[in-house]
Amino acid sequence: MTAIDKVASYAMDSANFDRFSQVNQKTTENVEAIKKLADEFEGIFLEIVLKSMRETIDKTQMTDGGNGEQIFQSMLDSEYAKNLANQRTTGLAASIEQHLLGMMGETKVSDVMQKAAGMAQYNKAK
Template sequence: MDANKVVGNLTNKNFYNINYNTREINQDGEFEKRLLNAYENQDEEALKEVCREFEGLLLNMVYKQMRATVFRSDLIPKSVGREIFESMLDDELVKEASKNRSYGLAEDLYKQLSRTLRNRKV
């Protein structure tokens, strides 16, 4: 087995996944709409919620990319059911991580954005 070929395939697959996920988020535009709505209404609770969701989105992408870098053997074929299970597991892990504030990304993002929001009020 050629290690360069394996690394090259993983890299190409990772770039495809990142582009696909980013395109999916951008096409939806839901995050941007909710963020702008929180700013326009000067609603700090809505801003907190949007920040938590952004952290979840980011963590979800990180978890999927981490899983994509794991070498898989052809000894046990990968099934659609397993892919669905792993995706659902990643989603639940991300929800719990975001809920427990273990990473703190949402909190830091909220602090930064709320300062901007308070400056707009003045």
């Protein structure tokens, strides 16, 4: 490796470190972006689940079929997934959000985790 290559490599590593340190800082924009990303991931995951569930249903030749129905059901599953993800009931988005915020130094316990701990204590007290 020549001296020029070493300098170029060092400059790239320095630039990447600066970019990573900017992204790794906990700002309101980054927190909102993480929340949006987690919600989108949960929506995609739920859409895959709904599509898989729909494929398990047997179709009859008389009433089912056609491209129009497939397109409509795909769009319907997509909307169902968005609505389910917006409700944040599965805990997947909250878990992803908490993990990514934990990587940024955030130690706050999410509402879902607090609810789960509260339910565990409630059930234990019974």
